[in-house]
Amino acid sequence: MKRFFIPKDILRECVIDVPKETCHRIFRVLRMSPGDKVVFFDGSGREKLVQLKEVGRNSVVVDVIKEALVWNEPVTRIILCQSVTKGKKLDWVFQKGTEIGVSEFIPMTSKRSIPSVKPNGDKSQGVRWEKIVTEATEQSGRSSVPIIHTIANFEEVCKTAATRGIGIIAWEKADNYDFKAVELRLGLKSDIYLLIGPEGGFDHQEVEFARNLGLIPFSLGKRILRAETAGLIAASVIFYQRNDFDI
Amino acid sequence: MKRFFIPKDILRECVIDVPKETCHRIFRVLRMSPGDKVVFFDGSGREKLVQLKEVGRNSVVVDVIKEALVWNEPVTRIILCQSVTKGKKLDWVFQKGTEIGVSEFIPMTSKRSIPSVKPNGDKSQGVRWEKIVTEATEQSGRSSVPIIHTIANFEEVCKTAATRGIGIIAWEKADNYDFKAVELRLGLKSDIYLLIGPEGGFDHQEVEFARNLGLIPFSLGKRILRAETAGLIAASVIFYQRNDFDI
Structure with a gap:
């Protein structure tokens, strides 16, 4: 239907x-x-x-x-904070993220991000993004259309995560931070800020800045996922682990 | 590097x-x-x-x-059997599936699949697919390039799954088959055939045919994932559950 x-x-x-x-x-x-x-x-x-x-x-x-x-939404609210990247990869992240159950998206600038998106917004892009998440909501049977925030910088996003929920930050060098252990540390928190870097990843200083604010670095293992894949896989695993695919 | x-x-x-x-x-x-x-x-x-x-x-x-x-490959061998679908969605499934760790791909025709791909192969398409999985292997740090089989029909794929490993088949009506329960039934089997339907899904007869051969229907919950998303999410969750992201 x-x-x-x-x-x-x-x-x-x-x-x-x-x-x-x-x-x-x-x-x-x-x-x-x-x-x-x-x-x-x-x-x-x-x-x-x-x-x-x-x-x-x-x-x-x-x-x-x-x-x-009808309320067909996950209990866990994932806020996917994705570094802006070149081409139409963000479009794709918004579409797939909506299907999977992400509640909010924050496009983010970070040291190595590629500013193909103008910080103060190209209006047509915002309209296109709205359309993408609306159609993905309709198609996936979700009840609520995810919010796409305006582009924010990395430091702002870390501060928001630290004050409003719990933040985890993807870092390919996070050897000791396997995802199962990180998930345990999330406890029952329902607002999870998931920070994903650009193609070159976050740099060491950025990770330290986040860690000092209480964000937890995590890695998805030895295979290297592309920037646009990592957030979706992490979100899926969190929903799965919490039985939130069924709610 | x-x-x-x-x-x-x-x-x-x-x-x-x-x-x-x-x-x-x-x-x-x-x-x-x-x-x-x-x-x-x-x-x-x-x-x-x-x-x-x-x-x-x-x-x-x-x-x-x-x-x-160096052997950076999951222990679990996932064989992703994906119904052919329109446009370049298969390209995308091959790229992302390789990143995540899929071992083999079987493009599949089924009742509702869209034959944008000719069964006996358009050679240029095969070459493009090879290139996609090779580059994704290089980029993701995997050791082995996944195999893309020639297009097979649904019944053949079910028979192969039944004889060579264990098969699970995505079915949006599989209410009683939540994914955690299905995973338990996979036991320690290492060759998992993951059958994903086209945009319209599999029909009831197809699911019955598969079930009679021992394949297990599964659902990823109430939110409806697109054909090209479902296999990747299911594969990710299986790898995660088996600690196979870290191997």
């Missing part, structure tokens, strides 16, 4: 004023017809199963068949 | 006859110079740390500094 995110101030109404962009997708992209059923959800847990009644370029009229409260 | 795969009949010699393609990468792509150090490895565990002496378009002369036997 196709799912569409509709902002909650709209979904609350009896008459759903389907946003133009959603009309376009229903009418043009998916070529759906009257009679087809779809799900609208509002990001706060409300879902409406609706049947399409009229389908047009600019408006879609629906009959609500059923309403439900 | 940059690593390059050199077939073992060449690496055995005292005078290493660096393949033309590798010369091109060293000279043109990476623009390396005499004095730079790189690692050559042959896929069977032999590694040579060498220093570049002469670098040219068609030939590279090196001094061998050190030889070693």
Whole structure:
């Protein structure tokens, strides 16, 4: 069943004023017809199963068949702080991270990151990222669309992690920090900041800075994962370990 | 340190006859110079740390500094059997699967798979795939380049899994087959065939066919992972659970 995110101030109404962009997708992209059923959800847990009644370029009229409260989100909130990297790799991290269950993304600049993204934002990029996470949320059956924060620098991210939750930082030289041991140290904390470096990794000073603030270095073992792979694998393993794939 | 795969009949010699393609990468792509150090490895565990002496378009002369036997491969052999899917998603599965530690790939046709790949092989595609897994092996520090088999059909793959190891099959309706329980049933088996369906999943008959041969259906929980994501996440979790990220 196709799912569409509709902002909650709209979904609350009896008459759903389907946003133009959603009309376009229903009418043009998916070529759906009257009679087809779809799900609208509002990001706060409300879902409406609706049947399409009229389908047009600019408006879609629906009959609500059923309403439900559904919360298909992990209990553990992973905040994936990913150093900006070249090309479209961040797009990919946002898409896959959303599928897996990441709650928030913080694109981050660090010493060796590649500033293909302008710190104060290229607006079209923000719009593209929003679209990627929204579509991945719809497709994966999640209830809530992850937040993508504006780009922050490494030191800010470490401070946020230290004050708001617990932070772990990927470091390929973290020989004594195997991931199972690191996970034990996370205890029952539910807000986990997962810091992933750029292609060249974090440097020693950065890791020391983070460690001094209480962040824990970790390694995923001897095989070297690419920058864009490491965060997703670490997030998956944390969810798995906490039985959070099933919630 | 940059690593390059050199077939073992060449690496055995005292005078290493660096393949033309590798010369091109060293000279043109990476623009390396005499004095730079790189690692050559042959896929069977032999590694040579060498220093570049002469670098040219068609030939590279090196001094061998050190030889070693290194085996950076997981004990668990995962054979990822992935239904063929549209676009370049398979390329991506091969790259990421290699990084994570998959030993073999079997591209597979199944009822709902999208035959963007011709069963009897488009040669250029095979060459591209080989290149992808070779480069991912070099980059990830693995010792052995995964095998990509020719495309096989679903029934053949199930039979191979049943006779040569143990097979598990992703099925979104496998409510009672949560992944932790399935993993326990894998016991100490080291050859795990991991069957992943196309975008529409496997159908009920396919799952029954597999189950009758002893394959175990599994689900990764309520969130729906895309076809190209599911196998990588399942493989990561299996390696993690068996401490195979560290070997």
